[in-house]
Amino acid sequence: MKPPIGRSRTRSISVFASVVIPMTLLGASLVASSASGQQNIYAEGDESKLIAVLRSADAPLYDKVMACKTLAVIGTKAAVEPLANLLNDENLSHYARFGLEPIPDPAVDEALRGALNRIQGRLLIGVIDSIGNRRDREAVPQLRSLLGHSDPAVVEAAAISLGRIASPEAAEALLQSLSDAKAATRERAALGALVAAERLLKEGSSAKAIALYDALAKADIPAHLQGAGLRGAILARGAEGLPLLTEQLGAECQVAFATALRAARELSPAGDLTNILLAQLRRLPPDRQAKLISVLADRADRRALPAVIESLSSSEIEVRLAAVRAMRQLGDASVVPTLVKVATGEEPMVRETALQVLRSLPGEQVDQAIVELLTAEDLPTRLLAMDLAGARYINRAVPALERALSSADPAVRQAALRALGRTVRLGDLSILTRRLTQRTSAEERAALEEALRAACPRIPEREDCAAHLAEVLGQVPAETKPTVLTLLGLVGGPTALAAVTKSAYDPQESVQDAATQVLGDWIGTEAGPELLKLAKSDIADRFRVRALRGYIRIARQFDMSEEERLTMCREALAAATRDAERRLVAEVLGRIPRKEALAELARLMDQPTLREDAAQVAVALSEKLVDREPSAVAAAMEKVLKSTGNADLQARAKNLLRRASR
C-alpha cells in the first residue's frame, strides 16, 4: 500500500511538523526545521524513529521522504535494510537511493547489487547509477552483463558506472564493447570508456588509459566521441603526443582539427609545441590558419610574434583579423604603428578590432607612442589618438587635448572633451568646469557633461575637488546647478555633502529637486542626519518624502551596529506620515535580530493598515530569534495570531510558539 501524501489534512499527521502540518505521528518532531532560520534538520534526527517511519504502513509519504533525506546524513547499517526495501517502490525508490548512497557501510553495496536482479526499467537505471557512484568493484560482473541489455539507457548507465569503477575488468569490458555489433552499444560504451580512461590516468595506469583512448579514437562511434578519445590520446602521452596532435592539424575531419586546437591549448608550455604550430601555420587553409593563430595567442609565447605580424599582410581577411586579435596577447609598443595603420584603414571589422586592441595593449611605451600621435598631421590618426588617450587614461595627453578644444572642427572638440574627461587631474579640472558657463551646441554640452561625470569621481583629492565644484555651483546659472549637484554627489565627502544639503533648502524648486535626489542616493551613512532633518523640515511634501526614503535606504543598506540601525528605524517611524514609509521601516526592522526590533514590529501591528505586513516581518524575524529570545518571540506571536488572517502565517506563528515554549 502506498503511503498517503504528507500534506493531507484528513490524516493531519506528519513527523516533520514544522514544515508541513503541526501534528506528529510519534508525538515529537524527529527533526528540527525552519523555512528561514538556520536549519540543521539532522542535528536532532533519531535513526530508530526514522526507521520506524519507513517501516510504518500509515506514515505519510512526506514523512518517509524526509526520513530518507535525513538518513542520508545520519543513517548507519541499521537503516540499510529498511531503505533497500523501498528500492522497488515507484514513489520512493529514488528517495531510498538518496538515503542509501552516502551511507558508508558495505551493506549498502550488497543491497544495491541484490536489487539489480529484481528491478526493471528506469528504477534499474537509478540503482546502476548508485552502484557507479559508490565504485563497487564487486558489481562489475553484473554491470558487464548489463552492457548487453536491450534498453540503450540501461547500457549507458552500466557503461558509465563501469567507467567510474575503472577496475581492470571494468576497463576490459568497456574496451570490448567499443567493437560491439550494435552502434547504440558502442556509443554508450564510449561514454564509459572515456570515464574509465580518465580515472586510470589519474590513478597512474597511463598505459591502460592510452589503450582505451586509442581504441576510442579508432572506434566506429560518432565523431565527437572519437574526438574526445583523440584528445585523451594526445594529452595522456604528454610530449610524445605531439606527432599525433600535428597529424590532426592537417586532418580533413573538422572534429579532429578542433580537438587539436583544444589539445594544443591544454598542453603545458614545455616542449617545442610553438615551433610545431608555426611550422604548420602556412600549410593550412586560411580558416584554419586563423584558428591556429588564436591558439598561438592563447599560449602567449612571444616566439610567435614575427609570424603573426607577417599574417597581418595575408590576403585573407580572416587571417588578418586573427592576427590583429593576437596582438593583444603577443604585442608591445613596437606593433603600435602597424596597428594604427590598420585601425585607420578601409576594412570596418579589422579597423574596429585594431582599435580595441590598441585600447587595451599594456605598457607605458604604448602610451608614449599614442601621445606622439596626438600631433599627427592627418585627422583620422589624430582622432584615433584622442580616443586612445581617453580609453587608456593617459594624463600626459592633457596639454595636446586642451589645444584641440580650440579646433574649428566640432568633431575634434567633442573627441577632445571626451578624452579630457578620462585624463584630467585636479589641476586640470577647470579646463572642463569653466566651459559650464559657456554657450555651446547640445552635442558639445553632452560631451562636456559626460567628461565631467567621468573626471570628478576619479580625482584623488576629493575634498579639493568638492570645494572646486561648490565654488562652481555658486557661479553657474540655475539651469546648470543640477549638473553640478550631480557631480558633487558623485564626488561625495563632507564638503560635497554640505554643498548639496544647502541646496536642498534652496528657494528654487529645480535646485531643491536635484539636491534631494542626490542626497537620497548618497553613498554613505553621513547623509543620514541631513536627510532626517530634511524629512522633518517644512520643505515641499514630495521632497520630505524623498528625504525620508533616502534615510530609510541608509538604515537598510549600510553597514552599522544593530543599535544604530534600530535607532534609525525609530527615528524614521517618528518622522513618517504615510504607511508606505512605515512599511519600508518594518522591512528594515526585520533585518535586526533583536527583541527590541520585534517589539517595534508588534507596535506596528496595532495599526490596522500595517497589521498584515508587520506580522509577516515579525514571523520571519522570530524564526531567526526564537532560540535566543523565546519569551519575546512568544509575546510577538501571540499578537500575530490575533492580528493576521493569513493561514500560512498563523501556522508558522503557532509553530514558533511551540518552539518558544520548549
Next chain:
Amino acid sequence: MASRFQLLSRRRLLQVTTSLAAGCTLPTLIPARALGRDGAVAPSERIVVGGFGLGPRGEHDLRDMLDEPDVQFVAICDARGERRQAIKRIVDTKYGNQDCAMYHHPLELLDRKDIDAVLIATGDRWHTMASILAARAGKDIYCEKPCSMTIAESRALADNIRRHSCVYQAGTQRRNIGNFIFAVELVYSGKLGKLKTVHANTLHPATTHEWLPAEPLPSKEEVDWDLWLGPSPWRPYNSRYVRGGWRNFFDFHGGGILEWGSHTVDLCQWANKADDTTPIEYEPVGNHVHCTYANGVQLIMRDTGWMGLGTCSVRFEGEEGWIETGDSGKIAVWPESLRGEVPVFTEPGTSPKRHIRDFLNCVKTRALPASNADVACQSHIACHAAYIAWQLGRKLVFDPKKEEFVGDDEANRMRSRAIRDPWHL
C-alpha cells in the same frame, strides 16, 4: 602543481583582465567572406543554437543571442507548452518564418546533428544534467547559473566538459563586465597591498524541504511534470513551482549563498587567484559564512553591510587599501589616491551581452571562455561547502584537493545527492 587546464585557465584570466579593463571587447569573429551581399552570415559560418527551459532570464539571454549575426536559433525544448510557444514566437518573429522547432524531451533536441550549441536556462535542478547531456552529444554550452546543486555535480560538470572538449560558459557574466574586471585587476596590480579579505554579497542561505499542496496533474502537453522535475526528487505537482516559484525549495534551489555567490564568490576566487581551489575553512556566523583560504585570505559571504553600489557587490581588501563595486558599475576605493585610477563603467552587471559574445567567439576558436567549467566548478564548490556549514551550524574544514571535509562524516555525506532515474551524471 597546477594542471594543464588550470594553467590555461590562468592564461585566459590574464587575457580577459587586460582586454576588458578598458571596457572594451573584441567584435564578432565573422570573416568577411562569410558575409553575403546583404550582410547576413553564410550558413557555413553560423553557430546553430537550441535552447532548454528558457524562462525570463533565458529569454533575456536569447534576445541578446539573437542579436548576434552569426547565431541561428532553431529549436526550443521545454517541459512547459506555454514556454515552448512563447520562445517559438520570439524566434519566429525575429527570423520572419515559422522554423523554430519545439521539443518536450532534451534528447530529441540533442539528437539533431545540425545543432552546434545549446543555451540552458532551466531551473537550477536541471543545469548540470542538461549540460552533461549536451556535452555527451558533442554540443557547446552556455548555461545560466547556478551551474550545480551539489559539490558532486560541480565536479561531474567540469569533468564532463573537459572530457568532451566542449566550450562551456557559465552564466556568470560579471567576469566579462568592466567594473568587476577592474576590481580584480586592481588587486593584481598590488596597489591594495597584500590581499587580506574578499567579501561576496550573498543572500539569506535558507531553503525549505516543504511541499506545496498537491494540485491535479495537468496534461503532459501543458506541463510534463516528470520532465520538469528531471533529476530532482519527485513531489506532488503544484503550479507555483513551474511558474517560477521553485526557488527556496531545497530540492530545486541551492539557497541564497549559491544564488548570488555563484557570481560574487566566483569573483572573489578570481581576485584571490584561487580559480583552481576553494577555501579550506567555513564558519557560519549568523546568516553569514566566514571562510579562509590556504593562503590566509579571508572570504566573507554576507548579505548585509554593503555600500549600496548595486546587487551582487564584492569588496576586496588589502593591507593598503580596498575596492568595492556592484551591479551599478560604480566603484568605491580607498585610499583616495586610487580614485584617479578608476575608469568609468556604465554597463550593468546583469547584462550578458559581452559574455555571450565571448562564448560565441570561443565556439569558433575552441578557446576557453571567461566562465569556463573549471572556474565555475571551484566557485560553486565553495558556495556548496559554505551552505553545508551553515546548515550544520558548525565550522568545517575542507580539503580542496580531495574535495572532502576533514573529519566530518555528516558534512561529507551532504556533498552529493542521488540523481532521480532515469537520469544519471
